[in-house]
Amino acid sequence: xxxxxxxxxxxxxxxxxxxxxxxxxxxxxxxxxxxxxxxxxxxxxxxxxxxxxxxxxxxxxxxxxxxxxxxxxxxxxxxxxxxxxxxxxxxxxxxxxxxxxxxxxxxxxxxxxxxxxxxxxxxxxxxxxxxxxxxxxxxxxxxxxxxxxxxxxxxxxxxxxxxxxxxxxxxxxxxxxxxxxxxxxxxxxxxxxxxxxxxxxxxxxxxxxxxxxxxxxxxxxxxxxxxxxxxxxxxxxxxxxxxxxxxxxxxxxxxxxxxxxxxxxxxxxxxxxxxxxxxxxxxxxxxxxxxxxxxxxxxxxxxxxxxxxxxxxxxxxxxxxxxxxxxxxxxxxxxxxxxxxxxxxxxxxxxxxxxxxxxxxxxxxxxxxxxxxxxxxxxxxxxxxxxxxxxxxxxxxxxxxxxxxxxxxxxxxxxxxxxxxxxxxxxxxxxxxxxxxxxxxxxxxxxxxxxxxxxxxxxxxxxxxxxxxxxxxxxxxxxxxxxxxxxxxxxxxxxxxxxxxx
Numbered sequence: 001x002x003x004x005x006x007x008x009x010x011x012x013x014x015x016x017x018x019x020x021x022x023x024x025x026x027x028x029x030x031x032x033x034x035x036x037x038x039x040x041x042x043x044x045x046x047x048x049x050x051x052x053x054x055x056x057x058x059x060x061x062x063x064x065x066x067x068x069x070x071x072x073x074x075x076x077x078x079x080x081x082x083x084x085x086x087x088x089x090x091x092x093x094x095x096x097x098x099x100x101x102x103x104x105x106x107x108x109x110x111x112x113x114x115x116x117x118x119x120x121x122x123x124x125x126x127x128x129x130x131x132x133x134x135x136x137x138x139x140x141x142x143x144x145x146x147x148x149x150x151x152x153x154x155x156x157x158x159x160x161x162x163x164x165x166x167x168x169x170x171x172x173x174x175x176x177x178x179x180x181x182x183x184x185x186x187x188x189x190x191x192x193x194x195x196x197x198x199x200x201x202x203x204x205x206x207x208x209x210x211x212x213x214x215x216x217x218x219x220x221x222x223x224x225x226x227x228x229x230x231x232x233x234x235x236x237x238x239x240x241x242x243x244x245x246x247x248x249x250x251x252x253x254x255x256x257x258x259x260x261x262x263x264x265x266x267x268x269x270x271x272x273x274x275x276x277x278x279x280x281x282x283x284x285x286x287x288x289x290x291x292x293x294x295x296x297x298x299x300x301x302x303x304x305x306x307x308x309x310x311x312x313x314x315x316x317x318x319x320x321x322x323x324x325x326x327x328x329x330x331x332x333x334x335x336x337x338x339x340x341x342x343x344x345x346x347x348x349x350x351x352x353x354x355x356x357x358x359x360x361x362x363x364x365x366x367x368x369x370x371x372x373x374x375x376x377x378x379x380x381x382x383x384x385x386x387x388x389x390x391x392x393x394x395x396x397x398x399x400x401x402x403x404x405x406x407x408x409x410x411x412x413x414x415x416x417x418x419x420x421x422x423x424x425x426x427x428x429x430x431x432x433x434x435x436x437x438x439x440x441x442x443x444x445x446x447x448x449x450x451x452x453x454x455x456x457x458x459x460x461x462x463x464x465x466x467x468x469x470x471x472x473x474x475x476x477x478x479x480x481x482x483x484x485x486x487x488x489x490x491x492x493x494x495x496x497x498x499x500x501x502x
Contacts, residue, residue, distance in 0.1 A: 005114030006145055009152050010098040014091050021084045028077040035070040038063050076169050078198075079230050083162035090155035097148035104141040108134050116145020143363070150365045154354075157291050160260075164290075165229070198234055205376065205383035208236030212384075224248070232287055235380025239283050239301040246287035253289050261289020263319040268294055271322050280330075286352055286377070293353070294318040295377070298329050299346030306340075307381060307390045308332050308347045308495045309416075311374060313398025313423075316355040325349040328481040332395065335483075335492025343496055346390075352377055353403055361399060361425070362454055364406075371406020378407070378415040393495045394436075397422040397480065402455050408434045418494055421459050421466060422480040422487070423447050428456040431465035440494055441466040442487045444475035467501065469494070 004012075042063035105112045111119045118138055163171070199207040212234075215223065224231050224245045231237060232245035253265035268287065275282050275298070286295035301307060310332065312325050329347035336345045353370025356363055374394075382389045394416045396404040401424035408414045408429075418438035421427075431439035443450035443460035450460060457464055470486040472479075480487045493499035 004152055006098050006112055006116050009094050009148055010102055012091055012095050014095055017091060018088055021088060025081055028074060028081055031070055031074045035067050038067045073169060075227060076166050080162045080165035083158045083165060087155050087158035087162060090151050090158055094148050094151035094155055097144050097151060101141050101144035101148055104137055104144060108137050110138055112145055116142060116149055118142060146360060147363055147365045160290060205236030205380040208234050209383040212237050235376050236383040238384045239285050239297060242285055243283040246284040249287055264289040264292055267319050267322045271326055292318045294322060294351045296326055296349045297346055298333055301346045303344055304346035304390050305344045306336060306495050308393045308395055309350050311350055311394060311396040311400035311403055313400045314356050314361045315358050316351060318351045325351060331481050331483055331488060332491055335488050336495040339493040339498050340496035367402040367406045370403040372410045374403055375407040375410035382415045391497050392416045393418045395420045395491060398449060401427060420491055420494055423449050423477050424459040425449050426453040426456040426458055439466045440469050442469040442471050442480055444471040445473045446475055447477045449477050
């Protein structure tokens with residue numbers, strides 16, 4: 001899918017894909033009830049007075065084996081279907097955008113190559129040079145094509161993740177299990193049954209947190225060891241467990257240089273090692289290297305009184321920029337500690353969305369997917385600590401402010417006490433639309449991005465309704481986290497909840 005051309009994308013058979021996912025969903029939905037019936041029979045055998053001895057023991061063990069295998073299949077299918085749902089959304093979006101791009105180009109008329117770029121000269125007007133209307137249409141066609149290719153890439157990643165989720169069942173192998181004995185051997189079924197699988201993909205972090213709370217210590221350890229990819233990605237599970245699971249995944253990724261996420265894994269491993277060697281507490285809160293998604297926490301997210309989540313802007317890549325975003329997170333933690341020395345603080349370098357390159361800074365595709373991801377991540381932090389939620393602040397820089405706005409538009413209320421907008425390229429709504437009790441913004445006079453209004457109203461305009469944080473007139477777009485500038489100490493006070501306008 002990732003190498004599909006624009007005509008290929010427009011011709012995708014999405015209805016057939018949707019039908020296939022529907023069939024698999026029906027199978028996954030029926031497996032738990034079927035497994036429960038097997039377990040009832042197994043328990044009845046264990047208490048039957050009429051049948052005992054080696055045969056009865058063997059029958060009970062066989063039913064236990066079937067139940068355990070069904071649990072593993074259910075968990076793998078559920079995880080795969082979560083990715084398949086994202087695949088459907090991305091594929092449908094990509095196809096629609098591709099069709100629009102081709103139709104817009106045909107109306108000019110111009111030809112688009114497989115990557116969505118115009119080939120050949122533009123139609124000329126009656127005067128000299130290209131027609132203005134045609135030029136605008138061409139730009140729109142190329143923009144639509146770019147969004148289509150981006151969505152197709154997301155579909156390809158989701159398709160790969162859906163297949164990877166079935167790998168523990170041997171589905172990805174050329175020797176995929178053809179019989180139950182094959183599957184049983186592959187899963188090495190023995191001992192007690194695995195923990196019950198997490199709630200379905202459409203369940204919220206609150207339900208995930210309730211599921212986790214109901215597990216025994218042994219079941220939690222088994223879930224982490226047996227399903228690290230699933231546990232490490234579940235919003236609502238405490239960060240200590242996600243960190244343990246994600247480090248297992250990190251080790252596997254590092255062991256195979258041929259894996260597509262190896263460069264991200266090396267970046268994460270280096271960052272963790274160097275910080276832990278300096279005595280810093282580090283938690284790998286999110287790790288999806290194939291998609292370039294990482295969230296690295298400095299401090300203890302399960303115990304912190306105040307949490308800051310840093311959402312970076314365009315051009316941020318986990319393989320190359322994690323250290324820079326983590327440095328900013330460390331600077332915020334230091335500033336917060338200076339503002340409130342008694343406070344336990346944790347900051348998160350949240351690279352939980354695929355930031356667009358600079359050339360695509362005008363597109364909202366990344367924000368449309370990143371916003372809901374940020375919203376769910378914040379909900380997960382609160383759900384995992386429902387009895388003692390921390391004060392949570394979102395620190396969004398540049399395009400990250402667009403992502404934060406999309407997060408606020410997701411269902412439910414944004415789980416943040418305060419939002420800080422740094423160098424924003426503009427926002428559609430006002431401060432109230434961000435759904436936080438406190439909204440702040442910082443815009444230097446020398447930061448040209450804050451004058452562009454490419455994504456909406458300027459946040460420094462009084463009508464937007466945000467409280468201004470101090471800046472220096474000569475600060476550039478990347479200077480807001482600079483320790484020698486006035487914005488960082490003010491951010492520390494916001495995170496601590498002690499900020500008062502000077």
